[in-house]
Amino acid sequence: MFNIAIESGPFSKNLEDFDSIRSVLLYSDLEPEWLDNVQKNGELFYLELSEDEEDVALARAHASDGMSTNHVRFSDKEAEVITEADRKQCTDLWAKGEPKLKKLARLLRRKCQSQRRGGKTGLKEGSSLPASILKNQAGQRQGVTVQQQQVKEVCVYVNPKRLTPLPNGGGGLLASLLGLVHRPFHSRGPGNPVAGGQGETLTVHGLVPNSPAVRGGQILIGDVLVAVDDVDVTTESIERVLSCIPGPTQVRLTLMTSAPAEGLTGLVGGADPQPRPKASPPVSQLVRLLWGEDTAELQMSIGHMPHVAMYLSLKLDSETQQEEQEILYQYPVSDASSQLKGVRGVFLTLCDMLENVTGGHIVSSSLLLGRHLVHVGYWKEGSKLLVLGLPAERVPLLYLQTVLGGVVRTLQVMYGSLDSAFCLVDHTSRLDHFFCLFFQQLIQPSRLTDPSPGRLSTDTSDSLFLEGLPAVRWLSLPPEIKMEVDTVLSDFESSDFGELSEDFFGMRRLYMILGSCLFYKGYLIANHLPREDLLDLCLYCQHYCLLPLASEQRVGQLLVWREVFPLHRSQQRASCGVAYCGPPRTRHFLLIVGLRHLMQCVLMEASEAASPALGSPGPDCIYVDQVKATLLQLEELEGGMEERLNAPAAPCLSCADWFLPAASARHRLDHGVATSSSSPVLSKLAGAMKGSSSVGARGRGLFGDKTRRPSPKRGLSDSGSDGPQQDHGEGSGAVAGVSPHSTPDSARRPGAHRDSLGSLGSDGSGSLFKVPRMKNPNPFYMGTLRKLLTERESEDMFSSIKLTSGVENTLFHYVLMETVQGIFIAPTHCEVAQLSGSIHPQLIRNFHHCCLSIRAAFQQSLPPRGPRGAAERTRGPWGLGPVKEHGVLFQCKPQNWTDQKKPAPTMTYWVIGRMLLEPIPQEFYVCFHDSVPEVPVELAFRLSFGLAL
Amino acid sequence: MLQDGSTQILCLTANSGVPLFTRGASKQLPFSVIGSLNGVHMFGDGQGVVLSSSQTDCGGRVVWRVFHDSVMLIAVNGGHRSGGAVKGHVKGEELFLERLLENVWNCMVLVLGRDELTNTRNVERLKKDLRSCFGLIDQLLEDGRQGIMGNLTHCADCLLPPNPALVQEAVNGFTQSVDSEFGCLVVHGCIAAATEKWWRLAPQEVVLLSALTRMLSASGSASCDYPVFLPQGSPTVAHRLLRFQLLPGADVCVLCGPAPSLHKAQSDLVRQFWSPLAETLRDCLAVGERCLPGTVALRVPDVLALLVVNREARRSVSCVRASADDSPAPPSTPRCWELLRLFYIFAATRYFGQEEAPVSGAAPSEEKAHSRSSSSGDFVAGFSHQPLQCYLVTEECKCYGLQTQQHQLFLLTPLSVPTFALRNVATQTLSAVTADTGF
Incomplete structure (x- = not known):
């Protein structure tokens, strides 16, 4: 499909397009939607899932065409269906050579939309989430169940930390948290039927735009709010009940609807113009974790496994006799860690004593907590000690050091040193998030991602080994594509065009681009960074699961910006003997931009060569847009990459199953396909066929007889049926093949x-x-x-x-x-x-x-x-x-x-x-x-x- | 503070933390250190956290273990501080230290009986009594004797005599004559023949009794009568261990009750049963450290050292080939023993697992808990399929490990043997050793 002759065509066109994309992006006055998520210290972690509805519809269309029978197999896994079909759609589009600008246009439109939404509500976006990210998704998940005729339950996600400030300031939590407007009795005219008692019933008189309540479209004006999470509420109690919601969570609202129940579906349809045949796939736990939601539940599910991360001070101030003063940081604060926290004295003593006794630093201890064997790893830095306790069934002692080394290095890259990571108070919540992710990935990796074939592996041993390698998973591309990718990246890195060139504004550029690397679906496909930098970045990406994330279709936009402290660069500096006076003059910043399957990591330097960075600069729109433009341009090559991946x-x-003769035969029998021989060769061939057509999964014995060895044991009974079956098999293979x-x-x-x-x-x-x-x-x-x-x-x-x-x-x-x-x-x-x-x-x-x-x-x-x-x-x-x-x-x-x-x-x-x-x-x-x-x-x-x- | 690579055993009472003895390393650890080492364990225990081992970056290691809630044993191995060429040692391995602690405890029971250790009335007296174990403990600690793997493998070291039937018959007859069912012939510290009942003793006991015999025979006396408790078989009732030297390097032992007296047995029975067998015994002694009779044909240039373990009978045969001439700089014989031990630890902890004979006596839950706590056992459990064989290519030699239903083989070969041939050499060696001798 892609030979060189055709390939060269689009490429030259690409460059022209590239400039136009850039100029469109750069000169449009759109304010990026992530701008308000930038934190005070300049860091940004912004993740937006793609808007799926369209994709779902397309997938359905494809599926109903019957053109991809192989999806039938996965019909119970909605997410996979979408992904498969969507990928195909991408490929199709690409193959048809659809003008790239269309995609761009879509992107811009999306921007406009979110902008518009923000404008319409007149709310400050910093306090409410941009319309396109999580809340949107959460809203789609709202389910409606009709219990009785007039009672309905609506689940909404609320986040007390992000209250919607109301223009008039009234309404309390009911309005700011849920988005329901209720006018108290006294302010209304008489004549409304209200119940007596201590409190009034809560009739919904209005909905706050862009609030959780309105997003679902299931709460209607005129409904009566009866209960929140099965707690009956009235006007008296509602504020108290709502104020008990500690953090972001899902609450179930019970409403009495005045509309007849049979009209419910119609009403829903009316409220939501998008026909919703099925709820869109739920946001995976991982994404929710990255958004910083719902950690409590996940944390609870690993509560039975003892684990802890503690940062302890070895030097105790004997004058202040404060309790637990030696604990500088601890995670989690739950039962899972209480025992290990209780024996922190053991860790401190051992660390001190073993150095004297054996002359080496302690690296690990094994402890038995009830039935759990726990390995504890130590990392001493100065007079502080990082202690990491992990259940042995997840992390064998052999690999504890590697895991610990990875955590330490990630923290060093993110914060410069362990001290600066743990000792600043305002880092605590970020570290909580960091370690929450860390333990979740180690202890229950399967919970984080939805089970679906073809995703990145989640088994502990797998991830332990592969992530422990000081290396990044590489996908070798065909040379033409590789060359193009490299050219595009180099163009970007040279940063001598448009607003990036110093001539443009006649001033020094903000950042010098040290290099970048590009991931496709979690595979590294191009790297222009030195090894150590690459590993640093990769550790960060691994830790925040960005690589598996990108292999899912639904990343609409990912944007990460933060200051980083690449390890070997700081060491070089230290070894050069540069005296530290104040902050070092060279600072490094990491910019990660992800669009769909592509993700680009850029390492930038602000130093003498560029203008020195002051304070905590946030992401710079110009750079972000340049990376985005690069990615958009690279998206054209996605077809080739995808094909390589599917090759x-x-x-x-x-x-392995092919080599277990009887077992595979039995397996086949289990599935009602009575076939033949057990020769591994034959099965191997069949399996390879099956590779491209998963419909053949059950019949891997179907294809084999061409190279079939004489297999006297089994061949007799079914030799008659071989011919037709073979035809059938090849036929289906050809039909279902993704690529010819x-x-x-x-x-x-x-x-x-x-x-x-x-x-x-x-x-x-x-x-x-x-x-x-x-x-x-x-x-x-x-x-x-x-x-x-x-x-x-x-x-x-x-x-x-x-x-x-x-x-x-x-x-x-x-x-x-x-x-x-x-x-x-x-x-x-x-x-x-x-x-x-x-x-x-x-x-x-x-x-x-x-x-x-x-x-x-x-x-x-x-x-x-x-x-x-x-x-x-x-x-x-x-x-x-x-x-x-x-x-x-x-x-x-x-x-x-x-x-x-x-x-x-x-x-x-x-x-x-x-x-x-x-x-x-x-x-x-x-x-x-x-x-x-x-x-x-x-x-x-x-x-x-x-x-x- | 602790010398490089030296190992020290600390023994304290578990509940009060009174030090009972320390062995190993010429320079004792200061009392404060001993106290803290015990203290951390005690503190953790109070919090429901049982500390089992710790490790430092230069190979130092501490292993804690409490026996019967009464005696705390701590093994401390000093790391190698001198930077640069850090050379590992068997004594730094966790498995070695764990087995060492177990052996030391068993040895204390063997000499004093369990009651004396668990129901301590008078600590000072116990301290004094424990001195009688020092000889045996020191021997366990040294572990320097080549050809003895039992302390590590918990399988009795055997020597395969050239004419087993004759020897076996003599041992059986002699044992019966002293009204006992437990008897064995020890040649060069390895068991050449033993009665069936002797083999039914717990493997740790057999290993320990062999060690005791070695110690007694090293003392040079021609015979002795030594009271022993069997750590698993009869930890509270003592038996008599009678040992007679038949020839230098060949001893016969029996476990028996009050009769007969040492003198009677020595003067009448030993002569009666063993004098006709002098030649046979000399043949046994001639087998020497090779442990295998001449009839077993090994592919000599291909085998540096081997250890064959009979998994059911818990016996082992091991030998290191006298350094040959041809291959360029093979490891020296002591190094070969060291490598063989290290490889055994490597393969046993990572792949083959360590099946311990069910241990009576000690509380089963405690035993079970402890076997779990061994960090190595955990790794084996992580495999979804069963490891059968493994090999290593290092700079000094190649190692091959092989496990069948009945046997385990650990083999060292020179680097000159091509890797692809290792498997053949190993399987041939195993069948050569087992087929002829019925081991």
């Missing part, structure tokens, strides 16, 4: 592999280089660092070599980390999702768990210049000496094996890690089936490392 796995992957390339490509097989080389469109230039490389005596040596594509090719090669030597493709999973650049490659989520299977996810989990151990062995044997850079401590001594390679053989059995007569079939596979320091530092982790003869394993390593033995 078949570059090194062929197999699914993926179907033939994914069906790689020994014979067809060579043929399919030519059509590896999505692998970019892969096919071009392949043939000459094959003739090279040492084709896999990689002299330069920027050869990741080639690396993938060599792996590809490796699999093809293996295939030609008659061995089945047995690679299950891999992770390759390149330490110099700080990036790693692993199969994309799509690739993994394509393999599905019941054992495979287990295998991947196991793989990651094992990698924790392997990597710990590597790290312990490394000199302390270690992975997380300076934040990583010297490792403990390692008696076995430096480890170069480490492998573990696992055996797995299908779960719930019920057949008593036969022993459960087993499958064995290796997880092997190897660390290389030469020619470039790399770590490589693979997982493959045991059937590979040992020599090819060696070969595989040599090939994938480009190592000449």
